[in-house]
Amino acid sequence: MMDTQCPFCSVQCKMTVSTDIESLAGVTRTVYRTEGKPNAASQGRMCVKGMNAYQHTIHAERLLQPLMRKAGKLMPVPWEEALDAVATSLASTLSTQGPDAIGIYGGGSLSNETAYLLGKFARVAVGTRYIDYNGRFCMSAxxxxxxxxxxxDRGLTCRLADIPLAQCIVLAGTNIAECQPTLMPYFHQAKENGAYIIVIDPRATPTAAAADLHVQIRPGTDAMLANAMLKVIVDEGLVNEEFVRKRTHGYEQLLTHLNGVDLNESAALCGIEPEVIRQAARAFGGVKTGIIFTARGVEQHTDGHMAVRAFLNLVLATGKIGREGCGYGAITGQGNGQGGREHGQKADQLPGYRSIENEADRAYVASVWGVEPDSLPGKGVSAYEMMELIHQRKIETLFVMGSNPVVSNPNARLVEEGLKKLKLLVVADMFLTETARMADIVLPVTSYLENTGTMTNLEGRVLLREAARPAPGETRDDWRILCQIAAGLDRGSYFLYKDAEHIFEELRLASRGGSADYYGITYDRLRREEGVYWPCPSPDEAGMDMMFRESFALSDQKAVFTVVESCGAGEQTSEEYPLILTNGRVLAHYLTGVQTRRSPSLTAREIENFVEIHPRTAQRWHIRDGEWVEITSQRGSFTVRSRIKPNIREDTLFVPMHWGGVQNVNQATRAELDPFCRMPGFKTAAVHIRPLHLSVVAISADRGEWL
Structure with a gap:
């Protein structure tokens, strides 16, 4: 019997995995069974990914010993040889080119302990400013x-328990029914209580099927829609004037801007009718309680930061925050997307959500680490910008832990070209991912069943996931690998930890007094209470479940309205590239599919990638259902199978993000970045599509053959 929690989405459902021995026709086999455990987030529910998560941990392709490239091939080697090679190469680069020739690339599924240690490793063991992680592509906006x-920044300002208390819920750019399915009963309960649910999405998703109003906007027009909704709320007297006066500032400037917003023009640019905007605005503005949730559909744009702020204007204008049934929530995608960005993986952050550019923050963290503040490097660059520096040969060594940048980055061709130029690529992972296949050294790590650590779910609730079985083969915990490499760099005295709890004790201290204060959280407390919300400044205090009841966290304790320009964020379509490509997730898979594509039960549900295309669009481009097509942008092309569906806009194509190689949607996505948060514009690439059977016919005709 193994008590654990799901390694996938941000709900972090608790579960039990048990094994039995069965014999059938003389053949003995081990049978695994997964059951949900009662917990505050999913209440014991499980989804198909969690039910089958154990399958990747026992997969035959699981890496069980280190690999090094010799004579062009990755070959098994002892740990001592692999670690010595990593440390020797890093030391050589440090002495000849300096620390900024080394990049560190993390992941949003790493435990808090590993994320914390990876940031410390980059800044203390290596001394590089170049550290970032794949969560940059998740929630940075x-x-x-x-x-x-x-x-x-905490994912949810309210509790999941507030969802059934809301009279109106806006789900903007989030497909919870497929991405966080164990949360859907909260929304069903809200509907039973009379809630009006609005879903904003270019596709009629399973989440939209539960909505009272589906706003099927053109990708990249979210900020424009939010502005138009706010104009209706203002014009029809639905603003909470008392809340605005007492708890915000910047409202008058926003009103001036809204005077120039034309509802009919906004509706036309969003690709919807003006009445739909009025209906949505009245529904949200006309009730006492309500919650707005956003996710990647709003955030993964070159204006994602401002688009989110436009939706926050709606929350503030109606005063729907800091009380029951109200709030804002960013639906975290990765398992530890929240905690992973709080403790030092981001280029500009130190533990506790401190700023690496703030002298007081640097001094405090340096004192915890036992180093001089001046020894800590400054701010680096975002994840994709690291790939550009690699392509330019400014970063010549890359250490990747828990991520697959060849598949997850935009403009994947440039990324792959850059990684081929590296002098050294080290990857720590469970499988030979698309990135690991290119590596010089691959280090095998433990899975969720074998690795103790804390995770922070989408509510901001810190949870303890303890190792449930011994590590298989020669796999090692990722944090142990970092400590061993640090020792090889003669920095081992800063990385003397006996277990994950020992690291967490230092994390608690490093976060103390920061925005993300974990000081009051301990392993013993997590075992007793199941989970504790942050901020939690004292072991004697309960964590803060609902944020901003009386004040906001800015110096004047007031929230800020934002003037957001009403302009689209998408790449311009043209005669050559007439369609909008957007991407997302499907129920059976997670991130780049490294784990879920190694689950037979999950792979059977979605064995290959696909493009969702409207019937009239398919007819216009001579595409038949189920045939292979090529989708091309200015950056590159990829090949997938077609699915003709009426639930998508005619001007839009949808492709999941879980496959690499020729099926990788990121071969065509945009590399332009949001100026505030450096989020790439994943959701709006201008493309054209063509059926591959036409090219076969053309080639055959050239040969004098007709098919």
Whole structure:
């Protein structure tokens, strides 16, 4: 019997995995069974990913010993040889080119302990400023927006328990029914209580099927829609004037801007009718309680930061925050997307959500680490910008832990070209991912069943996931690998930890007094209470379940309204590239599919990638259902199978993000970045599409053959 929690989405459902031995026709086999455990987030529910998560941990392709490239091939080697090679190469680069020739690339599924240690490793063991992680592609827009508007970034400002109390719920760019399915009963309960649910999405998703109003906007027009909704709320007297007066500033400037917003023009640019905007605005503005949730559909744009702030304007104008049934929530994508960005993986952050550019913050963290503040490097660059520096040969060594940048980054061709130029690529992972296949050294790590650590779910609730079985083969915990490499760099005295709890004790101290204060949280407390919300400044205090009841976290304790320009964020379509490509997730898979594509039960549900295309669009481009097509942008092309569906806009194509190689949607996505948070514009690439059977016919005709 193994008590654990799901390694996938941000709900972090608790579960039990048990094994039995069965014999059938003389063949003995081990049978695994997964059951949900009662917990505050999912209440014991499980989804298909969690039910089958154990399957990747026992997969035959699981890496069980280190690999090194010799004579062009990755070959098994002892740990001592692999670690010595990593440390020797890093030391050589440090002495000849300096620390900024080394990049560190993390992941949003790493535990808090590993994320914390990875940041410390980069800054203390290596001394590089170049560290970032794949969470940059997940919640950076919402995180930066929340910090500017409220003074602090926590995924949900309210509790999941507030959802059934809301009279109106806006789900903007989030497909919870497929991405966080164990949360859907909260919304069903809200509907039973009379809530009006609005879903904003270019596709008629399973989440939209539960909505009272589906606003099927053109991708990239979210800020424009939010502005138009706010104009209706203002014009029809639905503003909470008392809340605005007492708890915000910047409202008058926003009103001036709204005077120039034309509802009919906004509706036309969003690709919807003006009445739909009025209906949505009245529904949200006309009730006492309500919650707005955003996710990647709003955030993964070059104006994602401002688009989120436009939706936060709606929350503030109606006063729907800091009380029961109200709030704002950014639906975290990755398992530890919240905690992963709080403790030092981001280029500009130190533990506790401190700023690496703030002298007091640097001094405090340096004192915890036992180093001089001046020894800590400054701010680096975002994840994709690291790939550009690699392509330019300014970064010549890259250490990747828990991520697959060849598949997850935009403009994947440039990324792959850059990684081929590296002098050394080290990857720590469970499988030979698309990135690991290119590596010089691959280090095998433990899975969620074997690795103790804390995770912070989408509510801001810190949870303890303890190792449930011994590590298989020669796999090692990721944090142990970092400590061993640090020792090889003669920095081991800063990395003397006996277990994950020992690291967490230092994390508690390093976060103390910061925005993300974990000081009051201990392993013993997590075992007793199941989970504790942050901020939690004292072991004697309960964590803060609902944020901003009386004040916001800015210096004047007031939230900030934002003037957001009403302009689209998408790449311009043209005669050559007439369609909008957007991407997202499907129920059976997670991130780049490294784990879920190694689950037979999950792979059977979605064995290959696809493009969702409207019937009239398919007819216009001579595409038949189920045939292979090529989708091309200015950056590159990829090949997938077609699915003709009426639930998508005619001007839009949808492709999931879980596959690499020729099926990788990121071969065509945009590399332009949001100026505030450096989020790439994943959701709006101008493309054209063509059926591959036409090219076969053309080639055959050239040969004098007709098919």
């Amino acid at each position: 919402a995180a930066s927006a929340g910090s500017k508007v409220f003074g602090i």
